[in-house]
Amino acid sequence: MVQNGEDLNRFPTIGPGDDGEWLTLGQAARFLGVAQSTIRKWSDNGQVPTFYTPGGHRRYRRSDLNAFLDRSGPSIRSREGPSVLLVDDDERVRRLVRVTLEQEGYRVREAGSADEGMTSIEEERPDLVLLDVLMPQVDGWEMLRRMQEEFGSGAIPVVMFSGSADDVARKEATTRGASGFIGKPFDVAQLVEQTKSIVPV
Numbered sequence: 001m002v003q004n005g006e007d008l009n010r011f012p013t014i015g016p017g018d019d020g021e022w023l024t025l026g027q028a029a030r031f032l033g034v035a036q037s038t039i040r041k042w043s044d045n046g047q048v049p050t051f052y053t054p055g056g057h058r059r060y061r062r063s064d065l066n067a068f069l070d071r072s073g074p075s076i077r078s079r080e081g082p083s084v085l086l087v088d089d090d091e092r093v094r095r096l097v098r099v100t101l102e103q104e105g106y107r108v109r110e111a112g113s114a115d116e117g118m119t120s121i122e123e124e125r126p127d128l129v130l131l132d133v134l135m136p137q138v139d140g141w142e143m144l145r146r147m148q149e150e151f152g153s154g155a156i157p158v159v160m161f162s163g164s165a166d167d168v169a170r171k172e173a174t175t176r177g178a179s180g181f182i183g184k185p186f187d188v189a190q191l192v193e194q195t196k197s198i199v200p201v
Contacts, residue, residue: 021061022051028060032069032096038188042068047103069095081105082199085126087117087143089135093184097130100188105201114138118146125156128199130191132184133162133169144176153177157198161186 029036039060043050049064084106088094091112098108109126111117114135121129129147133140144158159180160173173181180194 021063023060023062023065025058025060028058028065031062032065038100069099081107081201082127083107083109083124084128084130084195084199085109085111085117085120086130087111087114087135087140088130088132089113090132093132096188097191100192101195104192104196106195106199114140114143114146117143118150121147121151121156125151127157128179128195129156129158130195131158131160131178133160141176144178148177154179159191159194159198161191 023031025036025039029039032039039048040058042048043058048060048068051059051061053059082105084101086094086097086101086108087110088097089112094110094112098110101108109120109124111120115138117129117131120126131140131143135143140160140162144160147156147158148154154177157179158177159182160178161182161184162169163184169183170181179198182191182194
């Protein structure tokens, strides 16, 4: 297999039939939905296994990236940090955001629906809710309304995120009482920055 002028079969760790496993830095970033700088940081810290071509270019295995997300449970530090509730029906997005925020020192809980999110809040009120707008059955706007009705407007900061990142969506988030808004697919660095601005670690 030749990619970007490099023969990936020259990798000593690649066996027969493994070609489809290997991703370039850019492909790995797109696969996880993060910036290339984030992948480099995880690589340099030894958190994500990284392989190099003879020319010094980074390569990643899909299985390693998925394993990284799966094994990245809460650390001791994250259990002591501010509590963030992430509500999104996309499991892959939840894993990525959880891993990223836990590495920054946050304690992250997940909910796959608005109903699960409300139950989680009743069990333990978080310091911040990251809430997807587009979810089946009960969408993010309705969950935000329920939170405000039950706990009071502004009692729990909420950052909305949606595939629609235009000014109308941002204005609607502000009008409805959200503390912030981020478009999807989002830059994880932007999400971390906005989270820290609302709930510092």
